[in-house]
Amino acid sequence: MKVLVAAATQAEVKPLLDWLEETKTREVEVLVTGIGMAATAYSLGKYFAKNRPGIAIQAGIAGSFRHERPLGEVLLVTREIFGDLGAEDRGQFTDLFTIGLWQHDMHPFTHHYLINPLTLFPENLQPLPQVTGVTVNTVSGETATIARLEQLYQPDIESMEGAAFHYACLVEGVPFLQLRSVSNYVEIRDKSKWNIPLAVKMLNDTLKETIAGLTSK
Numbered sequence: 001m002k003v004l005v006a007a008a009t010q011a012e013v014k015p016l017l018d019w020l021e022e023t024k025t026r027e028v029e030v031l032v033t034g035i036g037m038a039a040t041a042y043s044l045g046k047y048f049a050k051n052r053p054g055i056a057i058q059a060g061i062a063g064s065f066r067h068e069r070p071l072g073e074v075l076l077v078t079r080e081i082f083g084d085l086g087a088e089d090r091g092q093f094t095d096l097f098t099i100g101l102w103q104h105d106m107h108p109f110t111h112h113y114l115i116n117p118l119t120l121f122p123e124n125l126q127p128l129p130q131v132t133g134v135t136v137n138t139v140s141g142e143t144a145t146i147a148r149l150e151q152l153y154q155p156d157i158e159s160m161e162g163a164a165f166h167y168a169c170l171v172e173g174v175p176f177l178q179l180r181s182v183s184n185y186v187e188i189r190d191k192s193k194w195n196i197p198l199a200v201k202m203l204n205d206t207l208k209e210t211i212a213g214l215t216s217k
């Protein structure tokens with residue numbers, strides 16, 4: 001089966017790239033989409049216009065709203081939402097559903113979430129915690145922003161690409177998985193507390209296992 005791995009940056013999937021080279025795995029294509037929703041949507045749209053993978057896997061690091069989740073933990077994001085697409089109305093954020101520009105159950109949304117139906121689930125994938133992701137253009141670092149996102153959407157993690165990936169795969173009918181490892185907590189910004197090397201290592205260990213199962217390596 002042809003597997004697409006989409007990542008925002010090459011650094012997030014470098015161990016996987018090295019392993020694919022070592023094992024001479026040919027069924028896997030890695031697409032470095034760039035950071036953010038616009039770059040991800042453009043890159044995936046262009047890719048799907050010419051290619052039809054059996055499964056697409058988005059792999060990346062993320063911030064966790066849940067402080068009980070240890071840094072480095074790998075999560076399967078099964079529900080996504082756009083976190084800052086809307087309008088400000090007298091100091092209050094209102095999303096496109098509440099404004100009425102989008103309907104809650106319009107395709108590909110299910111009650112305003114982008115839900116992975118998990119039509120293809122690799123047998124060897126360890127039972128990872130299934131979580132909800134919110135996707136934003138700006139990494140949240142203010143108490144008011146964090147409280148707003150938690151109150152509106154009850155997210156477990158935050159990324160800058162997840163919802164764009166779910167949207168593209170759902171519209172194209174491509175089975176998909178979003179794997180994220182926790183590199184930091186969503187809190188008042190302190191980059192010294194992030195652990196990107198650990199998150200990248202754990203993410204890539206899970207990615208290799210998943211791909212080995214899909215390609216019988």
Ligand SMILES: O=C(O)c1cccc(C(=O)CC[C@H]2O[C@@H](n3cnc4c(=O)[nH]cnc43)[C@H](O)[C@@H]2O)c1
Pocket residue numbers: 008009035036060061062063064138139140158159160161183184185186191
């Ligand atoms: O140095 C920075 O300020 C910085 C900010 C965001 C991301 C990075 C990266 O190096 C990785 C890019 C990737 O990371 C995801 N990410 C990680 N933590 C968060 C978060 O708390 N909120 C949103 N996104 C996060 C994101 O998907 C980026 O594409 C460096």
